[in-house]
Amino acid sequence: MKKKIIWGAVILLAILHKDFWWWDDTTIVFDFLPIGLAYHAGISICASILWALAVVYAWPDDLEAEAEGE
Amino acid sequence: MTVLIVIACYLLLLLSLGVLSARFAKQTTSDFFLAGRSIGPFLLFMSLFGTTMTAFALVGSSGEAYERGIGVYGLMASASGIIHSAVFFLVGMKLWVFGKKYGYTTQIQYFRDRFESDSIGLVLFPVLVLLVLPYLLIGLLASGASIFALTKGALPGVFAAGAVPPWLGTLVICCVVVTYIFYGGIRGAAWANAFQTCVFIILGIVAFYMISDALGGAAKATQMVLAHKPDLLARSAHISKFEFATYMLIPLSVGMFPHLFQHWLTAKSAKSFRLSIIAHPVFIMLVWVPCVLIGVWASSAMIDGTLVVPDHSRANQVLTILIRKLLDSPVLTGLLGAGILAAIMSSLDSQFLCLGTIFTNDIVLHYADESKISNVQKVWIARGFIIAIVAVTYVISLFKPVRVFPLAVWCFTGFSSLFPLVFASIYWKRTTKVGAIASVVTAIGMWLFFLSKANWGAKSSFLLPEILPFISASSESMNITIMPVLPIIICSTLALIIGSLMSSPPSEKTVAKFFK
Structure with a gap:
């Protein structure tokens, strides 16, 4: 179940990557960062957090044994 | 002159x-090609990250952002953060298992075994070499252009414009990279990658700080863009939504990069992958956000009412022009130039080495009597092929330079088109050699077709009617921009499925070997 949630979240993140709602927006955040760029930097940070969760909750424990031919 | 001395x-x-x-290497092929499968998490991460962050990441991203704005980050960087780690997780670790279990050194060895076919190797070898060549080319082009731009005025009277000409700068970079991989093999490449990755990340952040400071601060630099070229701060003027969506397929290329495959196999254990999977997206961000911002700022940066980067400057030189003109310290300029070269060389080394590795293992040792060739001779065969490939790429780089970003996208498109092959080989038991060969031939055939239609790399996207001639170009609703990677992946996947289903299934022995 945990694995399914993780992979579901990866798909959701890939969908959220298509931020067509900011397409024409030139709003500046933090005084220097265009909102379209700030949003995608956020996507990168979320990706790292998500992959950390994947390593904890969806890690294939049998890989080492499989590599040793067990 | 100081800049030149710092770079030297x-x-x-x-x-x-x-x-x-x-000094840490043993004179064995296992050590030269795979560092004895002993690379831990930190060195693996630095190798993978340094190898994927090429000239494309620093020189290409800033140049492309200069012309197309902030959307460049979403096109490649944030998409790669999701896709690259997914590929490391789903493909990289499984291939590491097979590599360790069955002693593979190259992709072709794996595919030959998985598809019980010798011919898949003969089909794949020229395809992989053909696709790596443009990747090498972007590194060489960017290194020559960077050294030229950084050393302007350093050698008055010696060369035109007083700068190290691109042919000489490129030649020096080739010699340096070839020398350290000659000595250390993949271990040398991994060490150099780790060192160079640290160098270009730190110096990239320093460059960002110094450039923004020279422009009066990040806020002022962005305000200048807002006043002169606000279209670069959004995406609608330069990138279509459909192009943006289809770009997400480009990062799948990492699944078929032969140099990444080789780095995966150097891992000491599956756990070595964890750091790479987690840290890759954030580190991409650390490199790309400053580069994209610098590129966008370059479009409107003015000092005393004059543009710092003249209109219509070459995209490949935007970053180096800013560094040279805005920073008043030759030492710092030299160091930042070294940072750019570090990013370029940290990819070139692995690419050179992987070509030597696949030639030695998949062609020479596969067809020759291996028992008659000593370990030392094997290493020298790899070195000889590396020299030949470097020479060919160097000569190509002397012709008319092309923009780094579109050329890189074409290279990635080719490798992405082969992704269905590697993914199906791991997760679909029914994949056969007929399906595999059909998929490779379809992918490379369509890639060459679209590349020729794009005037050999001059552009990287098409309007839909250019791809599907039966759609009328006058139909505005269908006049959308599309990346060629989408139709190629669809067709190569269909060829793989149809070819596999129409041929005999793989033997039970092979299925048992690769599927639990």
Whole structure:
């Protein structure tokens, strides 16, 4: 179940990557960062957090044994 | 002159590192090609990250952002953060298992075994070499252009414009990279990558800070863009939504990069992958956000009412022009130039080495009597092929330069088109050699077709009617921009499925070997 949630979240993140709602927006955040760029930097940070969760909750424990031919 | 001395010192330091790594190497093929499968998490991460962050990441991203704005980050960087780690997780670790279990050194060895076919190797070898060539080319082009732009005025009277000409700068970079991989093999490349990745990340952040400071601060630099070229701060004027969506397929290329495959196999254990999977997206961000911002700022940066980067400057030179013109310290300029070269060389080394590895293992040792070739001779065969490939790529780089970003996208498109092959080989038991060969032939055939239609790399996207001639170009609703990777992946996947289903299934022995 945990694995399914993780992979579901990866798909959701890939969908959220298509931020067509900011397409024409030139709003500046933090005084220097265009909102379209700030949003995608956020996507990168979320990706790292998500992959950390994947390593904890969806890690294939049998890989080492499989590599040793067990 | 100081800039030149700083860059020369950096290159000498790199050569010393290569020689030092050789002291830890054993004169065996396993050590030269795979570092004895002993690379831990930190070195693996630095190798993978340094290898994927090429000239494309620093020189290409800033140049492309200069012309197309902030959307460049979403096109490649944030998409890669999701896709690259997914590929490391789903493909990289499984291939590491097979590599360790069955002693593979190259992709072709794996595919030959998985598809019980010798011919898949003969089909794949020229395809992989053909696709790596443009990747090497972007590194060489960017290194020559960067050294030229950084050393302008350093050698008055010696060369035109007083700068090291691109042909000479490229030649020096080739010699340095070839020398340290000659000494240290993949271990030398891993050490150099780790060192160079640290160098270009730190110096990239320093460059960002110094450039923004020279422009009166990040807020002022962005305000200048807002006043003169606000279209670069959004995406609608330069990138279509459909192009943006289809770009997400480009990062799948990492699944078929032969140089990444080789780095995966150097891992000490599956756990070595964890750091790479987690840290890759954030580190991409650390490199790309500053580069994209610098590129966008370059479009409107003015000092005393004059544009710092003249209109219609070459995209490949935007970053170096800013560094040279805005920073008043030759030492710092030299160091930042070294940072750019570090990013370029940290990819070139692995690419050179992987070509030597696949030639030696998949062609020479596969067809010759291996027992008659000593370990030392095997290593020298790899070195000889590396020299040949470097020479060919160097000569190509002397012709008319092309923009780094579109050329890189074409290279990635080719590798992405082969992704269905590697994914199906791991997760679909029914994949056969007929399906595999059909998929490769379809992918490379369509890639060459679209590349020729794009005037050999001059552009990287098409309007839909250019791809599907039966759609009328006058139909505005269908006049959308599309990346060629979408139709190629669809067709190569269909060829794989149809070819596999129409041929005999793989033997039970093979299925048992690769599927639990």
